[in-house]
Amino acid sequence: MKQRLAAIGTVETLPHRVAAFLSREIESGELNPGTRLPTEQELSEKFGVSRNVVREAIAQLRADGMIEARQGIGAFVLAPEQRAAIRIDREALKDTHNMERLFELRCILEAESAALAAARRGQAHLDSIKEALDRMGGEERWEEGSIDADLLFHREIARATGNSYIHTFISFVCEQIRHSIHYARMTNPLHDLVEINVGEHVRIYEALVAGDPAAAESAMRAHIIGAANRVGVKLPLSKTSGAK
Amino acid sequence: MKQRLAAIGTVETLPHRVAAFLSREIESGELNPGTRLPTEQELSEKFGVSRNVVREAIAQLRADGMIEARQGIGAFVLAPEQRAAIRIDREALKDTHNMERLFELRCILEAESAALAAARRGQAHLDSIKEALDRMGGEERWEEGSIDADLLFHREIARATGNSYIHTFISFVCEQIRHSIHYARMTNPLHDLVEINVGEHVRIYEALVAGDPAAAESAMRAHIIGAANRVGVKLPLSKTSGAK
DNA sequence: TCAATTCAAGTTGTAGGATGATATGCATCA
DNA sequence: TGATGCATATCATCCTACAACTTGAATTGA
Numbered sequence: 001m002k003q004r005l006a007a008i009g010t011v012e013t014l015p016h017r018v019a020a021f022l023s024r025e026i027e028s029g030e031l032n033p034g035t036r037l038p039t040e041q042e043l044s045e046k047f048g049v050s051r052n053v054v055r056e057a058i059a060q061l062r063a064d065g066m067i068e069a070r071q072g073i074g075a076f077v078l079a080p081e082q083r084a085a086i087r088i089d090r091e092a093l094k095d096t097h098n099m100e101r102l103f104e105l106r107c108i109l110e111a112e113s114a115a116l117a118a119a120r121r122g123q124a125h126l127d128s129i130k131e132a133l134d135r136m137g138g139e140e141r142w143e144e145g146s147i148d149a150d151l152l153f154h155r156e157i158a159r160a161t162g163n164s165y166i167h168t169f170i171s172f173v174c175e176q177i178r179h180s181i182h183y184a185r186m187t188n189p190l191h192d193l194v195e196i197n198v199g200e201h202v203r204i205y206e207a208l209v210a211g212d213p214a215a216a217e218s219a220m221r222a223h224i225i226g227a228a229n230r231v232g233v234k235l236p237l238s239k240t241s242g243a244k
Numbered sequence: 245m246k247q248r249l250a251a252i253g254t255v256e257t258l259p260h261r262v263a264a265f266l267s268r269e270i271e272s273g274e275l276n277p278g279t280r281l282p283t284e285q286e287l288s289e290k291f292g293v294s295r296n297v298v299r300e301a302i303a304q305l306r307a308d309g310m311i312e313a314r315q316g317i318g319a320f321v322l323a324p325e326q327r328a329a330i331r332i333d334r335e336a337l338k339d340t341h342n343m344e345r346l347f348e349l350r351c352i353l354e355a356e357s358a359a360l361a362a363a364r365r366g367q368a369h370l371d372s373i374k375e376a377l378d379r380m381g382g383e384e385r386w387e388e389g390s391i392d393a394d395l396l397f398h399r400e401i402a403r404a405t406g407n408s409y410i411h412t413f414i415s416f417v418c419e420q421i422r423h424s425i426h427y428a429r430m431t432n433p434l435h436d437l438v439e440i441n442v443g444e445h446v447r448i449y450e451a452l453v454a455g456d457p458a459a460a461e462s463a464m465r466a467h468i469i470g471a472a473n474r475v476g477v478k479l480p481l482s483k484t485s486g487a488k
Numbered sequence: 489t490c491a492a493t494t495c496a497a498g499t500t501g502t503a504g505g506a507t508g509a510t511a512t513g514c515a516t517c518a
Numbered sequence: 519t520g521a522t523g524c525a526t527a528t529c530a531t532c533c534t535a536c537a538a539c540t541t542g543a544a545t546t547g548a
Contacts, residue, residue, distance in 0.1 A: 014531075015303055039499060050532045052296060055501090059259055059300040060307040064329070071500045072539035081395070085308070086330040086416050088409070101407045104360075108410070112352040155325070163345045165332070166352070169413070172330050258502070283528065294503040299530090315529045316510035 014049050015056035021047075022057065026066055026077055027089075033079040037067065086172070093180040096233060103228040103235050106173045107221060110154065113170060114204060114220035115213035117160035125160035126209060132156055133205055137198050150196055151178060157208070157220075181231055200226055258293050259300035265291075266301065270310055270321055271333075277323040281311065330416075337424040340477060347472040347479055350417045351465060354398065357414060358448060358464035359457035361404035369404035370453060376400055377449055381442050394440055395422060401452070401464075425475055444470055 025031045037043070040058070044051045058075060061067045065084030069075040092098045117125070135149035151174055158170040200223040207216035228235045269275050281287070284302070288295045302319060305311045309328030313319040336342045361369070379393035395418055402414040444467040451460035472479045 016307070019307070041499085052299075052531065052533085055296075056300055056303040058500095059303050063260070063263070063304040063307070069500065070540085072498080072541080074499065081399070081415055081419055083416060083419070084331065086412060087328065098409075101409050104407055105409045105413065108353065108356040112356065116348075151325070163348055165342075165345050165349045168330060169349065171325055172327060175325055175327070285528085288503095296504085297502065313529065314511085316512080316527075318528065 014053045015060070018043070018047055018049065018054060018057035019060045022061060023066065026061075031077045033077050035077045037075040037077065039074060088176050090176070090180060090183075093176065094184075099177075099180065099231075100228070100233050100235060102173065102177060103224065103233055106170075106177065107224045107235065109166070109170050109173060110158075110224060111217045111221045113158055113161050113163075113166050114208070114216040116163070116166075117157050118208050118211055118213040118216035120162050121160040121208055121211075125156065129153060129156045129160065129205060129208065133198075133201055136196060136201060146196055147178065147182075150201075151175070153201060157204070160208070184231075197223070197226055197230070258297045259304070262287070262291055262293065262298060262301035263304045266305060267310065270305075275321045277321050279321045280317075281319040281321070283318060332420050334420070334424060334427075337420065338428075343421075343424065343475075344472070344477050344479065346417065346421060347468065347477055350414075350421065351468045351479065353410070353414050353417060354402075354468060355461045355465045357402055357405050357407075357410050358452070358460040360407070360410075361401050362452050362455055362457040362460035364406050365404040365452055365455070369400065373397060373400045373404065373449060373452065377442075377445055380440060380445065390440055391422065394445075395419070397445060401448070404452070428475075441467070441470055441474070 022031075022037070031037070037058075038046065040051050040054045043054045047054070058067065058069060062069055062075075063084065064087060065078060065082050067075050068078050088102070093102065121129075132149050132153040136146050136153060154174055155167065155171050158167040161167070200219070203219040204216060204223060207219050225235050266275075266281070275281070281302075282290065284295050284298045287298045291298070302311065302313060306313055306319075307328065308331065309322060309326050311319050312322050332346070337346065365373075376393050376397035380390050380397060398418055399411065399415050402411040405411070444463070447463040448460060448467060451463050469479045
C-alpha cells in the first residue's frame with residue numbers, strides 16, 4: 001500500500017523535467033527539425049543542473065527519435081516522421097477536445113478489433129473475457145476494482161484478435177484515458193460517479209460468444225460512445241451511420 | 245572489449261545497448277513485473293561500463309514506463325499495462341507474421357480514418373493530398389522520392405481527419421513499415437521492384453473529393469491489402485466482407 | 489600561390505569518484 | 519517493550535577528467 005502511493009505520486013526527477021521542457025519546445029515548433037540544440041554545457045548552465053542530468057534527458061529524447069546526437073558535432077532535432085515511439089502528453093489530455101480525439105481513436109481501434117475478435121476468439125479468450133465481466137459486476141464499490149476489471153475486459157478482447165500490436169495499441173490508449181480520468185477525479189470530486197454500464201459490456205460479450213463480427217463492432221462502438229458521454233466527452237458521431 | 249561496430253545509419257551507443265538488453269529481458273518475461281533489478285553498481289560491473297552509462301539506459305526504460313526507480317530502494321519492473329510509450333521492435337518485424345499483424349493494424353487505422361477524412365476534409369487538405377499524389381506519379385525512379393510521396397499521401401489524409409492522435413498513430417505505423425521494407429531491400433535486392441499502384445491512390449483521392457466516407461474506406465482498405473501483397477505479405481481478409 | 493598536412497578547439501561519449509536524499513533494518517537506551 | 523537513532527544500501531545529482539570525433543584554421547612544403 002505504501003508502494004501504491006509511491007506509484008501514483010510520480011516523482012518529478014530533474015532529467016524528466018529537462019526532457020519535458022525540450023520535448024515541448026520541439027513539439028510546439030520552436031525548435032524546427034534540423035535545428036542544432038545548444039551544447040550540453042550550455043543546457044546544463046541554462047537549467048542550472050549538471051551535465052549528467054542533461055545527458056539523461058537527451059538520452060530519453062534520443063530513444064524516442066526526437067533528436068539525433070552526433071559525437072563531435074552536436075544534437076539535432078529530427079522530423080516528427082522519424083519518431084521511434086508514440087507518447088501522449090498527459091497535460092494535453094486535460095483539454096476536453098483532446099480527450100475527445102483520443103476517444104475517437106479508441107473507438108476506431110476497438111470497434112474493428114471487436115469484429116476481429118468475434119471471428120477469431122477461442123474458448124480460452126471467452127473465458128478470460130467472461131471473468132473480467134464478472135469481476136466488473138461483482139464489485140461492490142465502484143472504486144479501483146471495477147475500473148481495473150473494465151480495462152481488463154477491453155484488453156482481453158484485444159488479445160483475442162491474436163494480434164499483439166492491436167493489443168499493445170489498445171492497452172496503451174485505454175491506459176492513457178484511465179489515468180486522465182483518475183486524475184480528474186482526484187482534483188474534482190464531482191466526477192465521483194463514474195458509472196460503468198454493465199449492460200453494454202454484456203452485449204459485447206454476447207456478440208463475441210455468438211461469433212458475430214458486425215454485432216460485436218456496433219456493440220463496442222455504442223459502448224465507447226456511451227463511456228465517453230459518461231465522463232463528459234461528447235463524441236462526434238464518427239461513422240456510426242457508415243458502419244451499416 | 246573494443247569492438248568496431250560500423251552499424252549503418254545508427255551509431256550504437258553504450259547506453260542504447262544496455263537499454264536494449266534490459267528491455268529484451270523484460271519483454272521476454274525473464275524479468276517479471278515486480279522484480280527488482282540489480283543495483284546500478286552491479287549492472288555497471290556486469291556490463292563492464294560506467295555507472296553513468298547504466299543510468300542513461302535506465303532513464304530510457306523509465307521514460308517508457310518499463311521500470312520504476314525508487315530512491316533508496318532500487319529499480320523495479322513494471323507491468324506492461326503501465327507503459328508510457330509505444331515502441332515497436334524492428335528486429336521482430338523481420339518475421340513476416342509480425343509484418344502481417346502490423347499491416348492489419350494499419351488497415352484498421354487507415355480505413356476508418358479515410359472515412360473520417362472524407363467527411364471532414366477542407367480544400368486545403370485536398371490540395372496537399374493532391375500534391376503528394378502528383379509527386380508520386382511524376383517521379384521517374386521508384387526510389388526514395390515516390391516512396392516519400394506515398395507516405396506523405398497517407399499522412400495528409402490522416403491529418404485531414406482533424407485528429408492529431410490519429411495522425412500520430414498512422415504516421416508511426418507507416419514509418420515502421422517503411423523502415424522495415426527499406427531494410428529488406430538493402431539485404432535482399434530481389435525486392436527492388438516495390439511498385440506503387442497509382443490507380444489505387446487515385447480512387448482514394450476521388451472518394452475524398454466526393455466526400456464519400458464509405459467509398460473512401462473501402463478504397464483505402466483495398467489499397468492497403470494490395471500494398472501488403474506487393475511486398476509479399478498476405479493479409480488475412482480482416483473484415484473486408486463485414487464492412488458492407 | 490596552392491595543396492596537403494598538422495594542429496587546436498569544440499562537442500559528445502565514457503569513466504570514476506564524491507556527496508546528498510531516501511528507505512530499511514538493527515542496535516541502543518529509557 | 520517500545521521508541522529512537524545510527525549504520526547501511528540505494529538512487530539522485532554533481533564534479534572532473536579523458537577519449538573519440540568533427541571542424542576549421544594554421545602550418546608546411548612545393
